[in-house]
Amino acid sequence: MMALPAPLALALALALATTSVAISATPAAPAAGPCKGTLYLTFDTGNMRHAELIADTLARHAVKATFFLAQEKTLRGDHALDASWAPYWQARVAEGHAFGSHTWRHGSFREDTGAQVRYRLMDGRSETLDARAVCDELKGPDTRFQELTGRRLDPLWRAPGGRTTPNALAAAQACGYRHVGWAPAGFLGDELPSQTYPNEFLLQRALDRLKDGDIVMAHLGIWxxxxPFAPMLDSLISGLKGKGFCFATRRTQP
Structure with missing residues (x-):
């Protein structure tokens, strides 16, 4: 995922908080002591550089998360939903995490034109999609995930960059996917420039601002x-548990 300018990224996080749909939650392992609030850790694929580190950290803390999958190029030179990543995703399924679509080509839904929507691809080209084509973009990761793991995705999706349009949301809803955005405080900032937003600043900001019910967004790797912020996940989870937070996945009712 390409980095956005810092002001735009933060403004986008605030604006997109309203796109999140209220979804029932499946609790994960509780924090020690009374639970004073619930948070929802979510990860988009990105370049998968820290995929194993993040998985190991979640397992060590007995925390379940929700992963949003796209066929993105990885640091290994393959793609996140290639057969080479099957063992990784199979292990996450066995651990009990939740999974949603992040679109197949990781394009950006830009604007509606009549009943269609303009979809900007990573190489800069744009396509105009009707409702069926939007649905196909969301189903691509679902189909491949089932081929790799024997399990369908949960009926959830997240638009790349969080950008949606009314037509895109309606098409996704019609083919069974509910959009999951994130809270303003849940924007961890792992895609922002580290020279401007160092890890300790991002960590402390999250610990200070996150509140009950917030959806937290980060990536499995950023170019x-x-x-990278991923090594701070251990401190983040420890700090949040210390404040009494529990963690849950984002799932819809059957």
Missing amino acids: SRKD
């Missing part, structure tokens, strides 16, 4: 950030 642009020089000092």
